[in-house]
Amino acid sequence: xxxxxxxxxxxxxxxxxxxxxxxxxxxxxxxxxxxxxxxxxxxxxxxxxxxxxxxxxxxxxxxxxxxxxxxxxxxxxxxxxxxxxxxxxxxxxxxxxxxxxxxxxxxxxxxxxxxxxxxxxxxxxxxxxxxxxxxxxxxxxxxxxxxxxxxxxxxxxxxxxxxxxxxxxxxxxxxxxxxxxxxxxxxxxxxxxxxxxxxxxxxxxxxxxxxxxxxxxxxxxxxxxxxxx
Amino acid sequence: xxxxxxxxxxxxxxxxxxxxxxxxxxxxxxxxxxxxxxxxxxxxxxxxxxxxxxxxxxxxxxxxxxxxxxxxxxxxxxxxxxxxxxxxxxxxxxxxxxxxxxxxxxxxxxxxxxxxxxxxxxxxxxxxxxxxxxxxxxxxxxxxxxxxxxxxxxxxxxxxxxxxxxxxxxxxxxxxxxxxxxxxxxxxxxxxxxxxxxxxxxxxxxxxxxxxxxxxxxxxxxxxxxxxxxxxxxxxxxxxxxxxxxxxxxxxxxxxxxxxxxxxxxxxxxxxxxxxxxxxxxxxxxxxxxxxxxxxxxxxxxxxxxxxxxxxxxxxxxxxxxxxxxxxxxxxxxxxxxxxxxxxxxxxxxxxxxxxxxxxxxxxxxxxxxxxxxxxxxxxxxxxxxxxxxxxxxxxxxxxxxxxxxxxxxx
Numbered sequence: 342x343x344x345x346x347x348x349x350x351x352x353x354x355x356x357x358x359x360x361x362x363x364x365x366x367x368x369x370x371x372x373x374x375x376x377x378x379x380x381x382x383x384x385x386x387x388x389x390x391x392x393x394x395x396x397x398x399x400x401x402x403x404x405x406x407x408x409x410x411x412x413x414x415x416x417x418x419x420x421x422x423x424x425x426x427x428x429x430x431x432x433x434x435x436x437x438x439x440x441x442x443x444x445x446x447x448x449x450x451x452x453x454x455x456x457x458x459x460x461x462x463x464x465x466x467x468x469x470x471x472x473x474x475x476x477x478x479x480x481x482x483x484x485x486x487x488x489x490x491x492x493x494x495x496x497x498x499x500x501x502x503x504x505x506x507x508x509x510x511x512x513x514x515x516x517x518x519x520x521x522x523x524x525x526x527x528x529x530x531x532x533x534x535x536x537x538x539x540x541x542x543x544x545x546x547x548x549x550x551x552x553x554x555x556x557x558x559x560x561x562x563x564x565x566x567x568x569x570x
Numbered sequence: 571x572x573x574x575x576x577x578x579x580x581x582x583x584x585x586x587x588x589x590x591x592x593x594x595x596x597x598x599x600x601x602x603x604x605x606x607x608x609x610x611x612x613x614x615x616x617x618x619x620x621x622x623x624x625x626x627x628x629x630x631x632x633x634x635x636x637x638x639x640x641x642x643x644x645x646x647x648x649x650x651x652x653x654x655x656x657x658x659x660x661x662x663x664x665x666x667x668x669x670x671x672x673x674x675x676x677x678x679x680x681x682x683x684x685x686x687x688x689x690x691x692x693x694x695x696x697x698x699x700x701x702x703x704x705x706x707x708x709x710x711x712x713x714x715x716x717x718x719x720x721x722x723x724x725x726x727x728x729x730x731x732x733x734x735x736x737x738x739x740x741x742x743x744x745x746x747x748x749x750x751x752x753x754x755x756x757x758x759x760x761x762x763x764x765x766x767x768x769x770x771x772x773x774x775x776x777x778x779x780x781x782x783x784x785x786x787x788x789x790x791x792x793x794x795x796x797x798x799x800x801x802x803x804x805x806x807x808x809x810x811x812x813x814x815x816x817x818x819x820x821x822x823x824x825x826x827x828x829x830x831x832x833x834x835x836x837x838x839x840x841x842x843x844x845x846x847x848x849x850x851x852x853x854x855x856x857x858x859x860x861x862x863x864x865x866x867x868x869x870x871x872x873x874x875x876x877x878x879x880x881x882x883x884x885x886x887x888x889x890x891x892x893x894x895x896x897x898x899x900x901x902x903x904x905x906x907x908x909x910x911x912x913x914x915x916x917x918x919x920x921x922x923x924x925x926x927x928x929x930x931x932x933x934x935x936x937x938x939x940x941x942x943x944x945x946x947x948x949x950x951x952x953x954x955x956x957x958x959x960x961x962x963x964x965x966x967x968x969x970x971x972x973x974x975x976x977x978x979x980x981x
Contacts, residue, residue: 354791354792356792360799398784425786425791447825448791448794449794450799497863497864497866498863498864498867513801513802515818517815517822520822527860528898561812
């Protein structure tokens with residue numbers, strides 16, 4: 342079994358790649374960055390990765406061809422396409438070729454983190470896996486949340502927001518970030534910051550009513566931070 | 571007017587003008603020739619007359635209806651002239667020679683007349699015959715020419731009809747035939763070059779819009795990542811954080827506007843020309859499915875009454891985009907525990923939602939027209955409108971207790 346947190350970042354934009362690598366490194370992932378298909382092939386041959394972040398527009402070609410290669414080598418390796426090309430056919434083609442997720446630029450790093458986590462969960466642990474955060478126990482597959490074993494009734498939007506928070510602990514998540522994440526989660530729905538504010542207010546109310554400490558902290562009205570320690 | 575008719579007609583009219591002048595010229599020249607001939611005959615008759623006088627006893631016996639003999643004192647040079655006599659009430663043109671002859675020491679003035687009526691008639695006959703011959707000759711040439719030109723241009727007409735059916739997104743469907751005529755081959759060659767240039771340009775433009783998307787979205791991703799990273803720094807005050815949030819919010823708006831504009835450009839560039847038959851009910855159910863969780867959260871009741879046989883011929887991606895936007899809109903602007911009704915009456919599709927009236931000034935389908943809700947881009951409905959325009963679907967909006975979008979599919 343290879344290292345669960347070994348990630349290959351294939352992205353030719355150096356500045357973006359640096360941010361991604363730094364961010365993922367801070368989140369306890371081991372990252373390797375390559376900027377071309379040639380180097381990617383080399384890295385894939387010589388090392389084992391459990392997640393590949395793949396940019397499609399690379400200087401030496403279209404990254405789509407790499408998907409097959411990755412999946413042939415290790416079917417449990419997750420592939421997330423990161424592309425600015427919103428072209429639907431590319432998206433469909435990528436997913437058909439075996440990619441597991443598709444993230445359109447621009448994206449927020451916490452969203453990338455949430456997707457990687459969700460993918461690792463999906464590919465490596467079938468079924469029962471849970472995320473513990475303080476007194477909270479979140480079971481993504483069942484969409485259930487427990488506060489000290491007491492089941493809490495959350496709406497779908499509230500649950501997804503909570504899942505995003507527990508995946509990105511101790512980080513300021515701006516309202517725009519949350520709105521973008523939720524919009525991409527629901528087919529480009531276009532959540533406004535006000536709507537997000539409403540959902541979070543309800544989420545906090547429900548959690549605190551069930552006896553949870555105030556984990557979701559408001560940061561100057563700009564965003565929120567989940568602190569469970 | 572067809573090219574062959576046009577050239578044929580100008581050929582005919584030019585030759586008609588030419589022959590009009592030609593006939594006039596011929597008339598006069600034939601007349602001059604015949605007049606010369608007549609004069610020569612008159613001189614010959616004068617010679618014959620003088621010869622005859624040598625053997626004649628009396629000069630007057632030589633006189634007849636064309637020869638007048640008169641005693642004269644003068645003895646001038648002979649002269650030719652025209653004269654008109656009245657015969658049976660008709661004017662008849664005569665040519666006459668006037669000469670003087672000494673016969674038995676007596677000076678005579680002799681006039682020999684020759685009618686020009688015969689030559690006149692001859693001239694007319696020649697002219698008429700000539701014109702008739704020429705005309706029939708030209709008509710035959712004209713029709714033969716028409717036929718041969720049409721045969722020769724058959725390839726040209728084929729090429730034209732092919733160009734008429736030219737579809738920019740499928741340039742490979744066009745193939746040109748070769749002709750035995752150099753000019754047509756040249757034209758075909760140019761068409762071929764043009765069509766490959768057009769399709770190359772088209773592909774380049776397609777690529778360009780995709781690249782623009784790519785080139786703009788990547789810097790936006792960098793801005794977002796940097797601002798988000800900055801937001802994580804300790805010791806930021808409220809004002810600084812708010813400014814960072816504004817940067818992120820504006821960047822994400824910019825990204826969405828860019829995506830929407832690229833979509834509109836692609837629609838304009840006939841990027842989505844390919845059509846398939848789309849079952850409306852299936853698409854609607856699929857889009858409702860996308861948003862099930864949101865619909866459930868908001869407690870919205872959805873009622874769909876659409877015939878499952880109702881199909882439209884559209885590009886599948888555009889059909890998805892159209893209904894996705896309309897349904898998204900109906901959920902977004904709806905109230906909690908509201909209702910969405912989708913109903914098809916055989917001609918129009920009605921999409922109603924029970925949201926409150928919005929203060930929208932101007933045409934709701936116009937780009938960047940939006941409600942006072944500043945988070946909305948005001949571009950979703952303009953995409954809807956553009957797609958409807960593309961397929962000649964008449965879309966209208968009204969508000970009578972609820973929002974009502976009506977898509978009329980009757981063409």
